[in-house]
Amino acid sequence: MNPVDALIDALPGGRVLTDRDVIDSYARDQTYLEPGEPLCAVVAQTRDEVAATLRWASEHRVPVVPRGAGTGLAGGATAVEGCVMLSLARMTAIRELSPADEIAVVEPGVITADLDRAAREHGLMYAPDPSSYEISTIGGNLATNAGGLRCVRYGVTRDSTLGLEVVLADGRVLNTGRRTMKGVTGYDLTGLFVGSEGTLGVITAATLRLRRAPSVPPITIAAEFPSPRAAGDAVAAIVAAGCRPLLLELMDRGTLEAIDAWKNIGLEPQVRAMLIAQAEGDRPEEAALMERLCEQNGAGFVAVSGTPEETAELIGLRRLAYSAKERLGACLVEDVCVPRSALPAMITFIEEAAARHDARICTVAHAGDGNLHPVFIFDRGLPEPPPGVWAAADEVFRAALDLGGTLTGEHGVGLLKRRWLGLEAGPVVTEVQQGIKRVFDPLGILNPGKAI
Amino acid sequence: MNPVDALIDALPGGRVLTDRDVIDSYARDQTYLEPGEPLCAVVAQTRDEVAATLRWASEHRVPVVPRGAGTGLAGGATAVEGCVMLSLARMTAIRELSPADEIAVVEPGVITADLDRAAREHGLMYAPDPSSYEISTIGGNLATNAGGLRCVRYGVTRDSTLGLEVVLADGRVLNTGRRTMKGVTGYDLTGLFVGSEGTLGVITAATLRLRRAPSVPPITIAAEFPSPRAAGDAVAAIVAAGCRPLLLELMDRGTLEAIDAWKNIGLEPQVRAMLIAQAEGDRPEEAALMERLCEQNGAGFVAVSGTPEETAELIGLRRLAYSAKERLGACLVEDVCVPRSALPAMITFIEEAAARHDARICTVAHAGDGNLHPVFIFDRGLPEPPPGVWAAADEVFRAALDLGGTLTGEHGVGLLKRRWLGLEAGPVVTEVQQGIKRVFDPLGILNPGKAI
Ligand SMILES: Cc1cc2nc3c(=O)[nH]c(=O)nc-3n(C[C@H](O)[C@H](O)[C@H](O)COP(=O)(O)OP(=O)(O)OC[C@H]3O[C@@H](n4cnc5c(N)ncnc54)[C@H](O)[C@@H]3O)c2cc1C
Ligand SMILES: Cc1cc2nc3c(=O)[nH]c(=O)nc-3n(C[C@H](O)[C@H](O)[C@H](O)COP(=O)(O)OP(=O)(O)OC[C@H]3O[C@@H](n4cnc5c(N)ncnc54)[C@H](O)[C@@H]3O)c2cc1C
Numbered sequence: 001m002n003p004v005d006a007l008i009d010a011l012p013g014g015r016v017l018t019d020r021d022v023i024d025s026y027a028r029d030q031t032y033l034e035p036g037e038p039l040c041a042v043v044a045q046t047r048d049e050v051a052a053t054l055r056w057a058s059e060h061r062v063p064v065v066p067r068g069a070g071t072g073l074a075g076g077a078t079a080v081e082g083c084v085m086l087s088l089a090r091m092t093a094i095r096e097l098s099p100a101d102e103i104a105v106v107e108p109g110v111i112t113a114d115l116d117r118a119a120r121e122h123g124l125m126y127a128p129d130p131s132s133y134e135i136s137t138i139g140g141n142l143a144t145n146a147g148g149l150r151c152v153r154y155g156v157t158r159d160s161t162l163g164l165e166v167v168l169a170d171g172r173v174l175n176t177g178r179r180t181m182k183g184v185t186g187y188d189l190t191g192l193f194v195g196s197e198g199t200l201g202v203i204t205a206a207t208l209r210l211r212r213a214p215s216v217p218p219i220t221i222a223a224e225f226p227s228p229r230a231a232g233d234a235v236a237a238i239v240a241a242g243c244r245p246l247l248l249e250l251m252d253r254g255t256l257e258a259i260d261a262w263k264n265i266g267l268e269p270q271v272r273a274m275l276i277a278q279a280e281g282d283r284p285e286e287a288a289l290m291e292r293l294c295e296q297n298g299a300g301f302v303a304v305s306g307t308p309e310e311t312a313e314l315i316g317l318r319r320l321a322y323s324a325k326e327r328l329g330a331c332l333v334e335d336v337c338v339p340r341s342a343l344p345a346m347i348t349f350i351e352e353a354a355a356r357h358d359a360r361i362c363t364v365a366h367a368g369d370g371n372l373h374p375v376f377i378f379d380r381g382l383p384e385p386p387p388g389v390w391a392a393a394d395e396v397f398r399a400a401l402d403l404g405g406t407l408t409g410e411h412g413v414g415l416l417k418r419r420w421l422g423l424e425a426g427p428v429v430t431e432v433q434q435g436i437k438r439v440f441d442p443l444g445i446l447n448p449g450k451a452i
Numbered sequence: 453m454n455p456v457d458a459l460i461d462a463l464p465g466g467r468v469l470t471d472r473d474v475i476d477s478y479a480r481d482q483t484y485l486e487p488g489e490p491l492c493a494v495v496a497q498t499r500d501e502v503a504a505t506l507r508w509a510s511e512h513r514v515p516v517v518p519r520g521a522g523t524g525l526a527g528g529a530t531a532v533e534g535c536v537m538l539s540l541a542r543m544t545a546i547r548e549l550s551p552a553d554e555i556a557v558v559e560p561g562v563i564t565a566d567l568d569r570a571a572r573e574h575g576l577m578y579a580p581d582p583s584s585y586e587i588s589t590i591g592g593n594l595a596t597n598a599g600g601l602r603c604v605r606y607g608v609t610r611d612s613t614l615g616l617e618v619v620l621a622d623g624r625v626l627n628t629g630r631r632t633m634k635g636v637t638g639y640d641l642t643g644l645f646v647g648s649e650g651t652l653g654v655i656t657a658a659t660l661r662l663r664r665a666p667s668v669p670p671i672t673i674a675a676e677f678p679s680p681r682a683a684g685d686a687v688a689a690i691v692a693a694g695c696r697p698l699l700l701e702l703m704d705r706g707t708l709e710a711i712d713a714w715k716n717i718g719l720e721p722q723v724r725a726m727l728i729a730q731a732e733g734d735r736p737e738e739a740a741l742m743e744r745l746c747e748q749n750g751a752g753f754v755a756v757s758g759t760p761e762e763t764a765e766l767i768g769l770r771r772l773a774y775s776a777k778e779r780l781g782a783c784l785v786e787d788v789c790v791p792r793s794a795l796p797a798m799i800t801f802i803e804e805a806a807a808r809h810d811a812r813i814c815t816v817a818h819a820g821d822g823n824l825h826p827v828f829i830f831d832r833g834l835p836e837p838p839p840g841v842w843a844a845a846d847e848v849f850r851a852a853l854d855l856g857g858t859l860t861g862e863h864g865v866g867l868l869k870r871r872w873l874g875l876e877a878g879p880v881v882t883e884v885q886q887g888i889k890r891v892f893d894p895l896g897i898l899n900p901g902k903a904i
Contacts, residue, residue, distance in 0.1 A: 098791075098793070099692070100688070100691075100692060100791075100792070100793035101791040101792055101793050102691075102792075103791070123694065144636060145636045145640075147634055151634065152633075155611075156634055158640070158643075159607075159611065168880070168884075172880050173880065174880045174881060174884060175878065175880075175881070176881070178789075178856075178857075178858045179791050179856045179857075180789040180790060180791055180821075180822055180823075180856070180857055180858050180861065181604075181789070181792065181821045181822060181823075182599055182603065182608055182789050182818075182821050182822075182823050182858075182861040182862055183789055183858040183860070183861055184596060184597045184647045184860050184861065184862060184863070184864050184865070185858050185859050185860050185865060185869075185873065185876050185877060186865070186873070186877055186881065186885055186903070186904055187644055187647070187648055187652075187885050187888055187904065188597075188610070188640075188643045188644055188646065188647055189881070189884065189885075191610075191640045191643035191644065192639055192640055192643065192644055194640065195636045195639070195640055196639055200639075212694040212696065215694070236552070239552075239554075240551070240552060242575065242664040242667070244664065337630075337632040337633070337634050337635055338632060339550075339552075339553040339555070339631050339632055340552070340553055340554075340633065341550070341552035341553050366634075369632075369633040369634050370632055370633060370634075371632075371633075371634050404630075404631045404632070405630075405631075405632055406630045406632050406634075406635040406637050407637050408635070408636050408637050409632065409634040409635055409636065410634055410636060411636070412636050413636070413637060413638070417637075421637070421638070424637050425637065425638055426627065428620070428624050428625065428626045428627075429626060429627070429628070429638065429641070432620075432626060432641065432891060432892070433638055433639050433641075435891035435892075436639055436888060436891055438891075439884060439887035439888055439890075439891060440884070440887075451638070452638055452639065
């Protein structure tokens with residue numbers, strides 16, 4: 001029997017998709033990367049269907065590329081030649097939400113913001129909020145250890161993950177972690193799967209930590225700066241003063257122009273960067289301090305939001321940043337992260353690299369974490385970024401590492417950053433990671449060629 | 453050449469200890485467990501000495517038991533027959549402390565409280581504070597993923613660990629993690645080593661996250677209850693009300709009596725349990741709410757500390773709890789952790805188990821995390837706990853698991869809890885963990901027979 005027929009036999013009707021156009025719609029993420037041609041796609045609805053698919057894949061040595069919503073920015077969910085695209089997007093149940101224990105048990109296809117909304121009904125929240133949270137899935141967030149705006153305060157996805165149900169490459173089910181706040185029985189397998197980009201197993205359920213939502217609406221500040229460097233200095237000052245903002249985001253002129261061109265925000269010519277900061281609603285003195293520190297570092301105009309609507313609008317603009325840039329051309333998105341004190345230096349370097357290579361770079365940053373997204377914009381007609389963009393990107397990666405930073409703060413390595421991996425991970429790390437990969441996936445069928 | 457002579461040759465003078473009495477003083481931790489007889493002890497002063505020791509151990513197939521201060525409560529640092537006890541206690545440098553980046557780079561022998569004190573000089577703190585923090589080492593804390601009083605607010609040791617330098621079993625050096633707040637390059641090796649109890653590698657340096665120390669002294673509450681169950685209910689109410697205490701500790705009557713017998717705290721007969729809670733100094737309304745919730749759940753008397761001195765005294769008493777019990781006899785310390793809503797049920801179960809088996813159990817709990825330490829006290833003359841203690845301990849473990857909990861919240865599995873491991877970790881987990889162990893330690897020389 002042809003392998004695909006065997007798979008169709010092994011699953012309930014309608015799970016295996018073989019129509020070329022349909023499959024193609026599962027083959028890409030948000031990068032420009034050209035996918036390989038998948039054999040078929042599977043849209044799983046239960047853990048057992050995932051297990052059956054993986055048993056089949058092991059038997060037939062077919063590569064498996066897990067996929068959530070395909071919003072990834074690193075090529076993690078990009079099809080490899082002859083693979084099955086395994087979509088978890090239909091596993092959308094929130095199985096349990098316990099206000100008493102402040103946890104939720106969810107399936108991987110749950111949209112991030114849906115979980116947050118469900119938690120809010122109980123005065124809780126799901127903290128990790130990538131800008132994509134209205135479209136990304138929890139499974140994708142877990143597999144990339146996604147960050148977001150609120151992470152400066154509440155940590156990344158791993159910090160909200162207590163336990164996982166994972167299907168291994170051979171179809172066996174592994175349960176990791178726990179429902180409790182603490183636990184040290186055995187090795188931290190939960191943490192190992194978070195951020196593993198679908199290369200160690202397929203996540204079919206997660207026990208997540210919820211947090212108490214602030215009861216008073218936050219105070220939001222938007223400060224305009226004459227240079228990104230000045231905004232970076234303000235960030236460093238805010239951190240050094242011991243403020244604990246709920247979020248602290250930076251946008252450069254290019255980003256603001258892209259948003260202005262789309263949404264007409266009335267951007268003034270002298271504004272070269274904007275900082276958005278949020279303090280807890282019952283900490284007006286912290287909001288005032290952040291405002292003062294912005295002014296001391298050269299902010300021309302500082303607006304303090306009054307109403308929740310104004311706040312939502314401001315944060316909404318920030319969340320549009322990426323889509324606004326996409327309107328300008330194809331995007332190569334970097335995700336470097338540096339020690340927070342190095343933020344101003346990194347910003348300056350990015351500007352210089354752009355100038356040196358005549359590359360168009362717009363930068364947004366989860367500034368409170370030192371995590372920058374320089375977005376290189378290039379002609380959509382080109383099959384891949386032109387040499388000037390690669391040269392600038394390369395310099396930015398190296399500068400981040402020189403400053404004590406890392407290649408990727410939250411998007412993952414995927415396919416896109418593999419060529420730089422050797423700069424950060426030495427030979428011992430590489431060998432150890434490959435050893436771990438072999439423990440979980442001895443045949444190498446899970447998302448081959450990605451992440452490590 | 454005799455293997456020990458080869459080791460002496462491979463290291464600077466004075467590092468290898470062969471005097472039987474001296475070696476014996478390195479062979480135990482705080483458990484009653486009888487150690488095997490070590491071949492020798494090594495007191496390493498540098499990473500390269502650790503590497504040389506491990507290369508030698510690999511060559512001669514000698515088991516290596518890493519050791520910090522030996523304050524462990526699970527037998528993790530208990531000598532195995534014919535091993536080398538590798539002490540990291542002399543590697544005590546704080547190599548770097550960066551207030552701007554809020555990180556420290558330290559050697560494993562640094563005493564936990566010493567790092568905290570060094571950080572306080574810059575308005576920062578090192579959050580994880582096991583009760584043993586004046587005597588335990590950072591290396592031991594990392595290897596056990598130690599918790600502590602402040603963990604209810606700031607998380608456990610893993611949550612403060614950004615990167616590690618580890619010497620592998622064959623002497624190679626592995627650098628994991630980063631200096632940045634976020635990072636997803638490759639698998640989370642840092643998290644894997646934290647809590648691995650010396651079975652995957654020897655930690656020779658760590659990059660740790662510091663946190664801003666509260667600028668206002670906290671408000672501390674001590675509430676006396678007519679039953680531990682009532683105190684447990686108060687904890688559940690405090691959590692459910694959305695309070696975010698800086699610490700939330702529970703002591704039962706037995707514990708209070710032990711402290712009273714030693715320090716004469718004037719314990720009244722009707723007091724069956726005490727809760728110590730702490731709110732931020734600038735959140736008096738939260739302190740008042742916690743006070744009210746204690747009263748509503750039956751607290752007879754609630755004291756609110758005025759001065760930092762009073763607070764220090766109160767917390768000091770809590771930190772004495774274990775030593776006070778040791779004065780009463782030999783101790784078997786459990787460390788179960790349950791979902792927070794299950795705390796009252798767990799407390800009740802422990803009391804019943806004690807009565808059923810006529811076992812003397814005193815319980816303290818990091819109650820805000822659902823982490824309980826029932827301490828079984830038995831006759832110091834006995835070589836190991838009598839059958840009634842084992843029977844009660846066994847029931848407590850099983851009850852914790854039935855309540856959705858775990859065997860060990862913070863002390864680790866070590867030797868002591870291995871016989872129950874199978875109840876919590878299924879066969880797939882066990883196989884995967886053994887696979888990981890083989891990646892790092894193919895000869896099985898690192899702390900064999902512990903943890904997994
Ligand atoms: C507009 C926009 C804004 C963004 N902002 C942010 C941001 O602020 N922070 C941030 O971190 N990211 C951000 N991203 C990137 C992206 O949204 C995240 O990486 C997200 O976590 C991906 O989720 P997904 O469901 O789309 O996963 P996919 O893209 O489908 O997959 C991502 C990776 O996860 C693996 N995977 C997916 N599901 C599973 C599973 N169940 N089991 C195992 N592996 C699985 C895939 O194989 C792939 O390697 C943004 C993207 C866009 C388009
Ligand atoms: C009075 C008292 C109170 C306590 N309170 C708490 C508490 O509140 N919370 C808590 O979590 N624990 C508590 N403990 C337990 C103990 O203090 C902790 O487990 C602590 O982390 C052990 O540190 P140590 O330096 O003594 O390690 P050791 O006991 O020497 O070793 C512990 C484990 O770590 C391994 N190890 C040590 N150093 C290294 C290294 N550099 N590399 C690799 N492996 C290493 C050892 O092999 C062993 O498996 C308490 C103990 C006592 C006696």
